[in-house]
Amino acid sequence: KAGFGTGTGVGYPGESDGILTDFDRWSDVHRATLAYGYGLSVTPLQLARAYAAIANGGLLPPVTLSADAPVEHTKTRVMSKETARRVRSMLETVVGAGGTGQRAAVPGYRVAGKTGTVRKPAPGGYAEDRYMAVFAGFAPASSPRLVVVVTVDEPAGTEYYGGQVAAPVFAEVVGGALRLLGISPDDRSIRLRRVTLAAGEEWHARSPVRAVQ
Numbered sequence: 001k002a003g004f005g006t007g008t009g010v011g012y013p014g015e016s017d018g019i020l021t022d023f024d025r026w027s028d029v030h031r032a033t034l035a036y037g038y039g040l041s042v043t044p045l046q047l048a049r050a051y052a053a054i055a056n057g058g059l060l061p062p063v064t065l066s067a068d069a070p071v072e073h074t075k076t077r078v079m080s081k082e083t084a085r086r087v088r089s090m091l092e093t094v095v096g097a098g099g100t101g102q103r104a105a106v107p108g109y110r111v112a113g114k115t116g117t118v119r120k121p122a123p124g125g126y127a128e129d130r131y132m133a134v135f136a137g138f139a140p141a142s143s144p145r146l147v148v149v150v151t152v153d154e155p156a157g158t159e160y161y162g163g164q165v166a167a168p169v170f171a172e173v174v175g176g177a178l179r180l181l182g183i184s185p186d187d188r189s190i191r192l193r194r195v196t197l198a199a200g201e202e203w204h205a206r207s208p209v210r211a212v213q
Contacts, residue, residue: 001078002050003060004042010065018042037116044149051136054091055112055144058084088112092141104135104167106175108185112144113137113170115162120154130154135166139174142186148174 005020019041021030033039042050045063053060059075079087091112094101100115116134119126133152138144150166150173159165178185 003046008045008063047136048147048149052147053078054084054087055138057081100163101167104170106171108187109139110141110186111139112141117161131160133162133166135162135170
């Protein structure tokens with residue numbers, strides 16, 4: 001229902017449908033492996049769309065690669081509003097204190113997301129030293145405007161977990177985008193100030209101020 005196992009319909013040449021076994025063929029072992037992220041294959045766009053459904057109260061939106069392309073505005077309900085609310089709440093704890101996605105936090109904004117780290121396929125199973133690090137999430141969690149999926153293919157160095165290498169990229173990208181879009185922070189002690197650049201372009205900078213009652 002969340003769009004896994006089928007193409008997104010964007011018309012991108014060579015787009016993969018991903019792999020998701022039909023529900024009626026799931027074995028006990030398959031259920032267990034799915035629980036921790038193995039046994040299926042999804043594209044970043046499919047994952048972003050699924051997170052958009054969570055952010056959108058359980059409604060799966062259509063997607064496009066062009067802002068000028070006509071978009072079908074019909075949305076499909078893939079989960080109840082209550083389920084989406086509960087999942088959103090759980091995803092916020094991932095970015096909070098003690099969570100694996102703390103590095104995805106954007107000061108002043110509520111962020112919801114999930115880290116992911118998978119071993120890449122290799123002959124006979126999975127590689128011992130080749131990983132895909134992922135962080136997927138949306139912000140502001142209070143009233144979602146942006147969904148972003150960050151994937152790091154075979155990160156180098158000693159850090160390779162999604163929370164270590166993908167989450168910080170998410171924070172930088174989303175933090176900058178929220179400011180450029182002029183989206184007000186959830187934390188009212190942090191306000192946006194408009195800065196006019198030399199070329200006449202505008203940029204929104206985050207500026208902490210004292211809260212006045």
